Amino acid sequence: PVLRVALMGLGSYATRVADAMKDCKKAKLVGAISGTPSKLPNWQKKYNIPASNCYNYSNFDDIKNNKDIDVVYVTTPNAIHHNNVIRAAAAGKHVICEKPMALNGKEGQEMVDACRKAGVKLLVGYRMHFEPNTLEIIKMRGNGEFGKLRFFNGLSGFRIGDPNQWRLNKELAGGGSLMDIGIYSINGARYMLGEDPIWVAAHETKTDPVKFKAGVDETIQFEMGFPSGAVASCLSTYNMNYLDRFYMVGDKGFAFLQPATGYGPIKGHTHKGELSFPHIAHQTIQMDEMAGIILENKNPIVAVDGNEGLKDLKIIDAIYKAVGTNSKVEVSL
Ligand code: NAD
Numbered sequence: 001p002v003l004r005v006a007l008m009g010l011g012s013y014a015t016r017v018a019d020a021m022k023d024c025k026k027a028k029l030v031g032a033i034s035g036t037p038s039k040l041p042n043w044q045k046k047y048n049i050p051a052s053n054c055y056n057y058s059n060f061d062d063i064k065n066n067k068d069i070d071v072v073y074v075t076t077p078n079a080i081h082h083n084n085v086i087r088a089a090a091a092g093k094h095v096i097c098e099k100p101m102a103l104n105g106k107e108g109q110e111m112v113d114a115c116r117k118a119g120v121k122l123l124v125g126y127r128m129h130f131e132p133n134t135l136e137i138i139k140m141r142g143n144g145e146f147g148k149l150r151f152f153n154g155l156s157g158f159r160i161g162d163p164n165q166w167r168l169n170k171e172l173a174g175g176g177s178l179m180d181i182g183i184y185s186i187n188g189a190r191y192m193l194g195e196d197p198i199w200v201a202a203h204e205t206k207t208d209p210v211k212f213k214a215g216v217d218e219t220i221q222f223e224m225g226f227p228s229g230a231v232a233s234c235l236s237t238y239n240m241n242y243l244d245r246f247y248m249v250g251d252k253g254f255a256f257l258q259p260a261t262g263y264g265p266i267k268g269h270t271h272k273g274e275l276s277f278p279h280i281a282h283q284t285i286q287m288d289e290m291a292g293i294i295l296e297n298k299n300p301i302v303a304v305d306g307n308e309g310l311k312d313l314k315i316i317d318a319i320y321k322a323v324g325t326n327s328k329v330e331v332s333l
Contacts, residue, residue: 001026001291001295001296002026002027002028002291003026003028003070003071003287003291003294003295004025004028004030004031004068004069004070004071004220005027005028005029005030005031005069005070005071005072005073005096005252005287006009006029006030006031006032006033006055006063006069006071006072006073006093006260007029007031007032007033007073007075008032008033008034008037008060008072008073008074008075008076008084008088009033009034009075009076009077009080009084010032010034010036010040010043010075011076013075013098014073014075016263016283017029017073017075017283017287018043018046018047019281020281020282020283020287021283021287022283022285023281023284024279024287024288025288025293026287026288026291026292026295027287027288027290027291029047029049030050030068030069031049031053031054031055031063031066031068031069032044032047032049032053032054032055032329033054033055033056033057033060033063033072034054034055034056035056035057036153037056038144039072040054040296042291044208045180047289050130052066053066053068053069053185056325060087060091060093061087061090062088062091062109062299063088063091063093064091064092064093069093070093070094070294070295071093071094071095071096072084072088072091072093072094072095072096072114073086073095073096073097073098074095074096074097074241075098075125076098076177077166077172077173078098078100078103078172078173078174079103079165079171079172079173079174079214080172081098081100081101081102081111082102082103082107082110082111083271084097085097085101085102085111085114085122085233086110086111086114087117088120089111089114089115089117089118089120090114090118091185091285092118092119092120093120093221094120094121094122094123094294095115095120095121095122095123095308096123096124096125096290097111097122097123097124097125097201097306098124098125099124099125099126099187099312100174100179100180100183100309100312100313100316101124101306101309101312101313102174102309102313103174103175103179103313104174104312104313104316104317105313105314105317107313108306108309108310108313108314109310111306111309111310112142112306112307112310115306121293121294121305122305122306122309123172123290123293123294123304123305123306124243124304124306124308124309125286126187126284126302126304126306126308126309127283127285127286128184128187128188128191128260128282129191129286129300129302129303129304130282130285130286130289130300131264131266131282131285132259132285133266133268133275133277133320134191134220134257134260134266134268134281135301135302136268136275136277137192137248137255137257137268137270137275137326138191138192138194138301138302139301140255140270140272141193141194141250141255142194142282145252145253145254145270145272146249146250146251146252146253146254146255146270146271147250147251148228148250148251148252149193149194149228149230149248149249149250150229150230150231150249150250151191151231151232151233151244151247151248151249151252152189152193152230152231152232152233152234152246152247152248152249153188153232153233153234153247153248154184154185154186154188154232154233154234154235154245154246154260155185155234155235155243155244155245155246156177156181156182156183156184156185156188156234156235156236156237156244156261157177157181157182157219157235157236157237157238157239157240157241157242157243157244158181158237158238158240158241158243159238159239159240160177160238160239160287161282163210163211165268166240167180168211168212168213168216168238169216170213170214170215170216173216175215175216175217175316175320176212176216176218176238177188177217177218177219177220177236177237177238177239178215178217178220178236178319178320179316180238181236181237181238182220182222182234182235182236182237182319183312183316184244184261185232185234185235185236185246186224186234186312186315186316186319187308188225188246188260188261188314189232190236190311190312191302192246192248192255193226193228193230193232193248195226195227195228195230196226196227196311196314196331196333197225197226197232197267197331197333198225198226198227198330198331198332199224199225199328199329199330199331200222200223200224200225200315200319200322200328200329200331201222201322201327201328202220202221202222202223202319202320202322202323203221203323203326203331204217204218204219204220204323205218205220206219207219207239208239212238217236217323218237218238218239219235219236219237219238219239219240220235220236220237220293220319220323221233221234221235221236222234222236222319222322224307224315224331243292244258244259244260244261244262245257245258245259245260245263246258246260248301253270253271253272254270254271254290255268255269255270256268256269256270262281263281264279264281264282265279266279269311290304311333314331315331315333318328318330318331
């Protein structure tokens with residue numbers, strides 16, 4: 001069986017996913033949902049999408065009568081994920097939602113609940129959960145090759161351009177760098193160490209309050225503590241380039257990824273030497289694997305369901321609270 005996908009929100013990431021899906025064996029782009037109908041003719045032509053599988057935001061609920069679409073992949077700005085996911089679920093479609101899954105834990109919980117109630121699957125676009133270098137390190141960790149894990153360091157950032165884009169608008173982005181790029185270090189710490197944090201601490205630095213308005217973080221340094229005693233120290237920023245690195249240390253070895261989460265090729269090495277997996281577009285592997293999860297109930301090596309997205313949102317809530325109160329905040333996931 002082939003997973004038949006409709007993309008919702010035809011921006012730059014949707015285009016990347018659509019292009020990568022051309023190489024998929026088990027997933028196929030068959031539909032498009034856009035608030036800008038002028039985009040649709042191009043998409044129809046470029047990706048061979050029939051008019052009967054094209055929707056706008058007013059007639060989108062009719063998708064429930066469309067037997068040719070299995071899943072809606074939401075790639076709109078962060079603030080609209082919540083509503084779009086709940087609408088797609090109510091129409092009886094499985095949903096893939098981009099990261100961050102929503103603006104906060106409360107919204108995330110509502111999305112998880114709505115999909116459970118509708119009997120549809122909710123997955124989050126965590127493409128690194130299928131990346132071969134990353135998975136090799138996770139496998140080595142499972143085999144105890146790093147010994148007792150002590151420390152994770154995650155650096156996630158880039159210098160953001162256009163001050164008028166939605167990513168710098170609190171209403172649409174829900175925050176700043178942490179929502180968009182820092183989430184890679186949060187999520188990465190969890191899949192690299194293989195456990196969930198029980199506390200966070202954090203500090204914010206803002207050098208440009210004109211570009212980064214109230215509620216839009218420029219740079220946050222944060223720590224997370226884990227039940228095993230391992231700690232993570234991370235940096236999230238919109239004001240520095242060349243920050244895409246994970247480093248994990250145990251008492252028997254280490255793992256290093258740089259780049260760790262960019263579009264690739266990902267480069268990894270460990271105390272045993274370099275990892276050398278061939279590069280395949282992350283979204284191609286992700287969509288083929290998600291086809292297996294949705295259509296065949298396969299279990300991924302690293303979970304990508306709504307609960308995973310929700311955990312990261314709860315950690316983000318706690319980090320913003322730690323920044324606001326200048327204190328260590330307990331997390332229960
Ligand atoms: P983008 O601005 O290029 O595209 C967003 C699309 O949503 C546009 O087509 C826009 O027209 C549409 N849209 C719908 N409602 C809108 C509204 N009210 N305001 C503004 N635009 C609206 O953004 P993007 O880079 O494609 O990011 C989209 C989502 O994908 C974000 O949640 C982002 O975090 C995520 N993303 C994930 C990855 C990844 O590697 N997994 C990479 C990039 C972006």
